[in-house]
Amino acid sequence: MTINIGVIGTGAIGREHIRRCSTVLQNARVVALNDINRENCQQIVNELTPEARIYDNAIDLINDPQVNAVLVTSWGPTHEAFVLACIEAGKAVFCEKPLAVTAQGCMNIVEAEIKAGRQLVQVGFMRPYDSGYRALKAVIDSGEIGEPLMLHCAHRNPEVGDSYTTDMAITDTLIHELDVLRWLLDDDYASVQVIFPRKTRKASSHLRDPQIVLLETTKGARIDVEIFVNCEYGYDIQCEVVGESGIARLPEPVSVQLRSAAKLSTTILTDWKKRFIDAYDVELQAFINNVISGEMTGPSAWDGYAAAVAADACVAAQTSGEIVPVSMPARPAFYR
Numbered sequence: 001m002t003i004n005i006g007v008i009g010t011g012a013i014g015r016e017h018i019r020r021c022s023t024v025l026q027n028a029r030v031v032a033l034n035d036i037n038r039e040n041c042q043q044i045v046n047e048l049t050p051e052a053r054i055y056d057n058a059i060d061l062i063n064d065p066q067v068n069a070v071l072v073t074s075w076g077p078t079h080e081a082f083v084l085a086c087i088e089a090g091k092a093v094f095c096e097k098p099l100a101v102t103a104q105g106c107m108n109i110v111e112a113e114i115k116a117g118r119q120l121v122q123v124g125f126m127r128p129y130d131s132g133y134r135a136l137k138a139v140i141d142s143g144e145i146g147e148p149l150m151l152h153c154a155h156r157n158p159e160v161g162d163s164y165t166t167d168m169a170i171t172d173t174l175i176h177e178l179d180v181l182r183w184l185l186d187d188d189y190a191s192v193q194v195i196f197p198r199k200t201r202k203a204s205s206h207l208r209d210p211q212i213v214l215l216e217t218t219k220g221a222r223i224d225v226e227i228f229v230n231c232e233y234g235y236d237i238q239c240e241v242v243g244e245s246g247i248a249r250l251p252e253p254v255s256v257q258l259r260s261a262a263k264l265s266t267t268i269l270t271d272w273k274k275r276f277i278d279a280y281d282v283e284l285q286a287f288i289n290n291v292i293s294g295e296m297t298g299p300s301a302w303d304g305y306a307a308a309v310a311a312d313a314c315v316a317a318q319t320s321g322e323i324v325p326v327s328m329p330a331r332p333a334f335y336r
């Protein structure tokens with residue numbers, strides 16, 4: 001069985017996901033494209049999907065009976081409306097993070113999905129599909145390091161564009177940690193705080209960079225996450241879990257160890273597309289398999305909501321400088 005996919009948003013990650021649907025994954029083909037910039041779609045048709053049809057309107061793409069499932073890979077503020085339209089049309093939708101830019105927007109999606117009576121949404125949080133994070137979780141779950149007490153994490157990008165603002169360090173970047181760490185620890189957040197170290201000269205005038213986010217979980221674990229999006233040297237994701245009887249660390253990406261010119265070195269990646277390339281393949285194949293089986297697995301609309309509740313608290317903490325409590329309602333039975 002082949003799933004006909006429609007893609008809304010054919011920018012950086014839209015293009016990447018179309019490439020993997022067309023050349024890497026099984027049982028999927030991209031048949032429909034929409035982007036506010038039509039040229040982006042035309043370029044994809046020319047280079048990757050000669051048979052795909054370009055739609056001038058995203059809602060027409062969603063409602064086309066030929067389209068079995070939708071990938072939403074447009075700009076974050078557009079996600080909520082497109083996901084709601086997919087639910088309304090009864091179609092499975094893979095939505096890139098963030099599910100919506102506010103917790104209320106995510107809750108609107110949760111409520112629509114519950115009303116529809118079946119799970120249709122998978123959120124593009126790919127880290128739970130990464131083999132390194134999975135290995136780290138297996139160690140924690142085995143009890144080998146005892147209960148997790150403290151986590152030291154970092155999310156570093158070499159640089160960001162001028163349109164990147166201080167709150168995006170939370171809503172666009174930290175959002176990955178907010179998702180993966182609650183999955184890793186099987187826990188939720190209780191409070192957050194944001195502190196600003198000395199600012200790098202590489203950041204634009206309107207951006208506070210780096211930032212340190214301090215999270216407390218409901219079980220009392222303490223987490224520090226450094227967000228540094230103009231670190232220059234690479235795209236670097238770190239996660240160290242300190243337990244009662246040992247320490248477990250996220251593995252580094254595989255790289256040849258080089259002895260040359262009186263130095264011992266390994267390469268640090270610079271591009272997010274490469275750092276999690278296998279995880280993106282696995283998450284999207286899982287989505288296609290879910291569409292075929294009719295049962296949604298992986299990061300749900302509830303997970304998208306949980307990350308957004310914590311993100312809203314972090315954005316409030318950026319302005320107030322205070323410790324901000326996070327209050328999460330109980331998970332509805334619908335999301336098991």
Ligand code: NAI
Nearest residue numbers: 009010011012013014035036037073074075076078096097
């Ligand atoms: P991008 O800016 O390269 O692409 C966005 C595309 O959406 C553009 O082609 C733009 O023209 C289109 N678009 C914007 N508004 C639209 C609208 N109303 N209707 C149709 N198309 C519209 O952005 P990028 O980097 O591809 O990011 C897209 C989404 O993917 C974001 O939500 C981002 O957070 C997420 N993302 C996720 C990553 C991950 O690791 N999971 C990595 C990179 C991005």
Ligand code: NAD
Nearest residue numbers: 009010011012013014035036037073074075076078096097
């Ligand atoms: P991008 O700007 O390269 O691409 C976004 C595309 O969406 C653009 O082509 C834009 O024209 C189009 N677009 C915007 N509004 C639209 C609308 N209303 N209708 C149709 N198309 C619209 O951005 P990107 O880097 O590809 O990011 C897209 C999304 O993917 C974001 O939500 C981002 O957070 C997410 N993302 C996730 C990861 C990840 O690691 N999971 C990585 C990159 C991006």
Ligand code: ISE
Nearest residue numbers: 097155157172173176229272
């Ligand atoms: C991008 O939107 C992503 O989601 C990447 O995974 C992230 O690391 C990067 O900082 C964002 O720009």
